[in-house]
Amino acid sequence: xxxxxxxxxxxxxxxxxxxxxxxxxxxxxxxxxxxxxxxxxxxxxxxxxxxxxxxxxxxxxxxxxxxxxxxxxxxxxxxxxxxxxxxxxxxxxxxxxxxxxxxxxxxxxxxxxxxxxxxxxxxxxxxxxxxxxxxxxxxxxxxxxxxxxxxxxxxxxxxxxxxxxxxxxxxxxxxxxxxxxxxxxxxxxxxxxxxxxxxxxxxxxxxxxxxxxxxxxxxxxxxxxxxxxxxxxxxxxxxxxxxxxxxxxxxxxxxxxxxxxxxxxxxxxxxxxxxxxxxxxxxxxxxxxxxxxxxxxxxxxxxxxxxxxxxxxxxxxxxxxxxx
Amino acid sequence: xxxxxxxxxxxxxxxxxxxxxxxxxxxxxxxxxxxxxxxxxxxxxxxxxxxxxxxxxxxxxxxxxxxxxxxxxxxxxxxxxxxxxxxxxxxxxxxxxxxxxxxxxxxxxxxxxxxxxxxxxxxxxxxxxxxxxxxxxxxxxxxxxxxxxxxxxxxxxxxxxxxxxxxxxxxxx
Numbered sequence: 001x002x003x004x005x006x007x008x009x010x011x012x013x014x015x016x017x018x019x020x021x022x023x024x025x026x027x028x029x030x031x032x033x034x035x036x037x038x039x040x041x042x043x044x045x046x047x048x049x050x051x052x053x054x055x056x057x058x059x060x061x062x063x064x065x066x067x068x069x070x071x072x073x074x075x076x077x078x079x080x081x082x083x084x085x086x087x088x089x090x091x092x093x094x095x096x097x098x099x100x101x102x103x104x105x106x107x108x109x110x111x112x113x114x115x116x117x118x119x120x121x122x123x124x125x126x127x128x129x130x131x132x133x134x135x136x137x138x139x140x141x142x143x144x145x146x147x148x149x150x151x152x153x154x155x156x157x158x159x160x161x162x163x164x165x166x167x168x169x170x171x172x173x174x175x176x177x178x179x180x181x182x183x184x185x186x187x188x189x190x191x192x193x194x195x196x197x198x199x200x201x202x203x204x205x206x207x208x209x210x211x212x213x214x215x216x217x218x219x220x221x222x223x224x225x226x227x228x229x230x231x232x233x234x235x236x237x238x239x240x241x242x243x244x245x246x247x248x249x250x251x252x253x254x255x256x257x258x259x260x261x262x263x264x265x266x267x268x269x270x271x272x273x274x275x276x277x278x279x280x281x282x283x284x285x286x287x288x289x290x291x292x293x294x295x296x297x298x299x300x301x302x303x304x305x306x307x308x309x310x311x312x313x314x315x316x317x318x319x320x321x322x323x324x
Numbered sequence: 325x326x327x328x329x330x331x332x333x334x335x336x337x338x339x340x341x342x343x344x345x346x347x348x349x350x351x352x353x354x355x356x357x358x359x360x361x362x363x364x365x366x367x368x369x370x371x372x373x374x375x376x377x378x379x380x381x382x383x384x385x386x387x388x389x390x391x392x393x394x395x396x397x398x399x400x401x402x403x404x405x406x407x408x409x410x411x412x413x414x415x416x417x418x419x420x421x422x423x424x425x426x427x428x429x430x431x432x433x434x435x436x437x438x439x440x441x442x443x444x445x446x447x448x449x450x451x452x453x454x455x456x457x458x459x460x461x462x463x464x465x466x467x468x469x470x471x472x473x474x475x476x477x478x479x480x481x482x483x484x485x486x487x488x489x490x491x492x493x494x495x496x497x
Contacts, residue, residue, distance in 0.1 A: 007408050010409065011409055078446070079409075079411060081446075082412075082445060082446055083408055083409060086377050086378065086379065086404075086408070087377075087378040087379065087404060087411065087412040087445040088371075088375075088376075088377045088378040088379075088381075088445075089446060089447065089448060090371055090447060090448055090449040090451075090452045091371075091376065091378075093375075093448055093449050123448075124448050
């Protein structure tokens with residue numbers, strides 16, 4: 001997966017990262033380029049600065065030797081921007097406006113810089129001073145352990161499930177595998193495959209690039225890419241008759257309305273949201289009604305406790321731990 | 325005698341042909357500049373309305389545009405598709421510096437294309453449109469100048485070729 005990201009790094013940085021990667025024990029999560037400041041590698045176990053030769057400069061308990069660090073300059077950042085936009089910033093202007101774009105495989109590249117406003121609305125980001133390559137990891141099979149708790153054997157359907165976690169705790173990875181599992185079915189556990197509709201607003205779930213999904217989502221999955229979640233869910237229900245719809249990072253009032261509509265139509269919803277417990281959802285003015293009206297019958301809480309993707313608890317609509 | 329006549333005819337033909345060939349370069353420049361405008365216009369439509377990625381937009385335009393734009397765009401598009409780290413401005417500069425002279429484009433014409441290439445790859449949608457509009461305008465101006473130069477020189481060179489070869493025939497006959 002990481003090789004897909006490396007293709008979009010300027011040669012100097014790519015070489016350094018490749019060499020450094022061999023020395024880093026933990027898996028690489030982010031590559032952060034900041035103009036005039038040291039290049040940072042973020043892993044599950046922390047962050048490091050590196051030299052142009054790929055030597056790791058900062059380890060736990062040791063002061064960084066930043067004078068030797070690889071420091072990207074403006075030219076290098078501009079080159080990186082042209083590489084990730086494939087020499088075509090105009091073609092991804094809408095995504096740049098939102099501060100990120102997606103690479104093949106669903107890897108996300110975030111940007112920081114000077115925003116250009118037109119009548120109070122951000123039209124684009126110029127003079128980009130920071131780029132963050134976030135590496136997506138597809139872990140096939142990571143949702144299998146959830147199956148017994150999110151599948152209702154009596155009704156022969158999946159529970160509407162909300163995956164809740166802080167950023168970088170693996171909720172998209174889990175959602176992706178849940179989609180794959182629901183779509184493919186699980187022969188060993190005698191669960192059939194279902195028709196799944198995915199609204200992939202940021203192209204992170206399916207990793208679609210030039211119309212071709214980069215990630216495995218199962219044989220019965222239809223993907224709506226770059227589409228606002230709320231509209232996408234309704235469109236999918238009308239056009240593709242899914243038994244399950246899935247969306248990543250819900251949060252707006254429109255999303256909530258669309259989820260209610262989907263559940264009321266008899267469709268199961270798989271979604272993710274940023275948070276750390278039921279109380280954080282109740283404190284969110286838009287998400288609170290989802291909890292109160294018991295729209296989701298399963299909540300999967302993730303944390304970084306034992307690395308990304310640690311399942312803290314699985315609760316039902318009443319907030320009780322699910323035990324099978 | 326017949327040999328002398330044959331020689332005279334050959335001198336006349338080669339002299340005239342030289343004149344025609346020299347004149348043809350001026351006409352080719354006009355044609356190249358006109359086709360480049362059409363190609364930049366087509367590329368602009370791909371960018372503005374379809375928001376096609378630059379490498380694909382270049383290849384699509386190349387398939388429809390005649391020489392030289394078709395060939396130049398084809399090379400640039402292919403080079404960009406081959407390696408992701410290639411930046412359009414660098415690729416385009418290399419191509420123009422290597423190839424433009426063979427299409428009878430002058431240094432002044434090449435400057436227009438180089439400046440366009442420097443600005444095109446890294447702009448927003450609105451800016452890309454402006455960059456293309458400016459390039460088209462400058463190519464139109466260059467074409468107008470090339471046309472007026474061509475009108476003056478084409479006849480001159482053709483007549484000169486014929487007349488000089490005729491003079492040689494008369495002198496040596």
